[in-house]
Amino acid sequence: MELLNTPELEAFRQEVRAFLAANLTDEIRRNVRENMYPDREMHSNWHALLLKKGWAAPGWPKKYGGCEWPLEKHYIFEREFALADAPRPIIFNFDMVGPMFIEFGTEEQRKRFLPRALTGEDRWCQGFSEPGAGSDLASLQCRAKREGDHYVLNGTKIWTSLGLECDMMFGLFRTDGSGKKQEGITVLVMSTTLPGFTRQPIRLIDGSVEVCQCFFDDVKVPVENLVGEEGKGWGIAKHLLGLERLGTAEVARTRAMIARLKQAAREETGGGAPLIEDPFFAGKIAELETELDALDITEFRFLFDPEKKGILGPEASILKLCGTVAQMRAAELIMEAAGHYAIPLDDPGHRGNFGPIGPEFAAAAAGMYFNLRKIAIYGGSNEIQRNIVSKAVLGL
Numbered sequence: 342m343e344l345l346n347t348p349e350l351e352a353f354r355q356e357v358r359a360f361l362a363a364n365l366t367d368e369i370r371r372n373v374r375e376n377m378y379p380d381r382e383m384h385s386n387w388h389a390l391l392l393k394k395g396w397a398a399p400g401w402p403k404k405y406g407g408c409e410w411p412l413e414k415h416y417i418f419e420r421e422f423a424l425a426d427a428p429r430p431i432i433f434n435f436d437m438v439g440p441m442f443i444e445f446g447t448e449e450q451r452k453r454f455l456p457r458a459l460t461g462e463d464r465w466c467q468g469f470s471e472p473g474a475g476s477d478l479a480s481l482q483c484r485a486k487r488e489g490d491h492y493v494l495n496g497t498k499i500w501t502s503l504g505l506e507c508d509m510m511f512g513l514f515r516t517d518g519s520g521k522k523q524e525g526i527t528v529l530v531m532s533t534t535l536p537g538f539t540r541q542p543i544r545l546i547d548g549s550v551e552v553c554q555c556f557f558d559d560v561k562v563p564v565e566n567l568v569g570e571e572g573k574g575w576g577i578a579k580h581l582l583g584l585e586r587l588g589t590a591e592v593a594r595t596r597a598m599i600a601r602l603k604q605a606a607r608e609e610t611g612g613g614a615p616l617i618e619d620p621f622f623a624g625k626i627a628e629l630e631t632e633l634d635a636l637d638i639t640e641f642r643f644l645f646d647p648e649k650k651g652i653l654g655p656e657a658s659i660l661k662l663c664g665t666v667a668q669m670r671a672a673e674l675i676m677e678a679a680g681h682y683a684i685p686l687d688d689p690g691h692r693g694n695f696g697p698i699g700p701e702f703a704a705a706a707a708g709m710y711f712n713l714r715k716i717a718i719y720g721g722s723n724e725i726q727r728n729i730v731s732k733a734v735l736g737l
């Protein structure tokens with residue numbers, strides 16, 4: 342679907358493709374396919390290339406080192422990167438921390454935090470969820486008590502993505518529990534090296550360790566690390582969670598998965614013929630591609646609606662819901678194509694003396710299938726998205 346095809350946008354598309362052809366090696370591609378969060382060193386090297394090209398922060402204003410592209414260019418850029426299996430940006434730095442400081446921070450905070458977020462010297466994580474506060478986030482209990490020129494933090498955050506390796510956290514903390522639960526919530530940012538801050542890894546169903554639980558035991562955070570006003574963090578959180586949902590549709594990444602699936606189905610045989618010639622399997626791929634075509638057009642329609650100017654409301658829930666269902670379905674079909682070769686948990690990073698088992702694509706099939714169950718949970722679970730759609734779109 343090449344709907345954005347003015348001469349200027351087409352020239353930009355070709356420039357992006359040329360950059361990817363020159364820099365995206367097979368090794369990086371493989372790393373991206375096999376890991377949701379690729380190897381840190383590889384990712385840092387990739388980020389350095391983007392910085393040099395001036396493409397590290399497509400959505401940020403030029404003043405802070407961003408590209409300040411119009412939505413059309415940003416869309417083309419993201420789409421081409423995803424279709425090529427290029428690494429994702431350092432997600433929290435660029436999609437959340439940047440927009441948060443630009444929209445709600447002070448100029449002093451922007452000067453202090455944005456340059457290091459841009460270069461990737463600081464990697465950020467998001468401390469929102471707690472053991473009793475996920476879907477019902479406003480019930481959060483991790484406390485921040487003002488004492489002189491510091492807040493003193495006590496409690497815990499859980500499911501912190503990249504929490505183990507990050508340098509900085511932005512989080513929601515309860516500064517007042519006397520009013521409605523959405524009131525008295527405050528956004529604070531902090532270094533993860535502060536005394537009293539500890540973390541414990543959580544192993545996911547595929548064996549990976551992408552998330553952790555963080556503990557705060559009298560952690561002292563200076564008041565200048567308060568973002569916005571004390572007690573007004575709920576509005577900031579809602580704004581940031583809206584941004585997170587948009588990125589989760591991942592239409593182009595799923596298209597790249599389907600392209601790999603088709604390639605595998607041409608090479609794999611079932612009953613003596615290539616799998617792609619099995620009408621039942623081919624039908625399943627066609628069904629998913631049709632869904633994805635519809636989703637692609639729906640996303641395009643939402644994003645480029647002249648009245649909405651790229652700002653999505655409940656439409657973001659439709660994209661998140663349908664996008665994650667399609668992506669999980671693609672992972673399921675890749676498992677099906679791998680067949681019994683997907684049974685061994687063949688962790689490509691730890692093969693020891695064993696060689697790969699079965700065709701190359703099968704090595705990561707099971708891990709990816711199990712890992713991707715998470716996309717129906719984070720960023721607002723799919724049940725919660727259905728609630729939003731039923732109320733705000735269908736008026737039920």
Ligand SMILES: Cc1cc2nc3c(=O)[nH]c(=O)nc-3n(C[C@H](O)[C@H](O)[C@H](O)COP(=O)(O)OP(=O)(O)OC[C@H]3O[C@@H](n4cnc5c(N)ncnc54)[C@H](O)[C@@H]3O)c2cc1C
Binds near residue numbers: 718723725
């Ligand atoms: C891999 C992973 C990474 C994550 N990364 C981060 C991160 O970086 N930072 C962060 O802050 N959080 C993160 N999260 C947390 C995530 O946002 C929460 O897990 C999510 O919001 C669900 O909350 P919960 O786990 O407390 O489940 P609960 O809210 O307890 O939900 C349990 C089940 O009940 C359903 N449910 C709940 N309420 C309703 C309702 N009203 N109607 C219908 N069904 C309902 C849910 O859909 C779910 O199926 C991550 C989670 C995962 C799994």
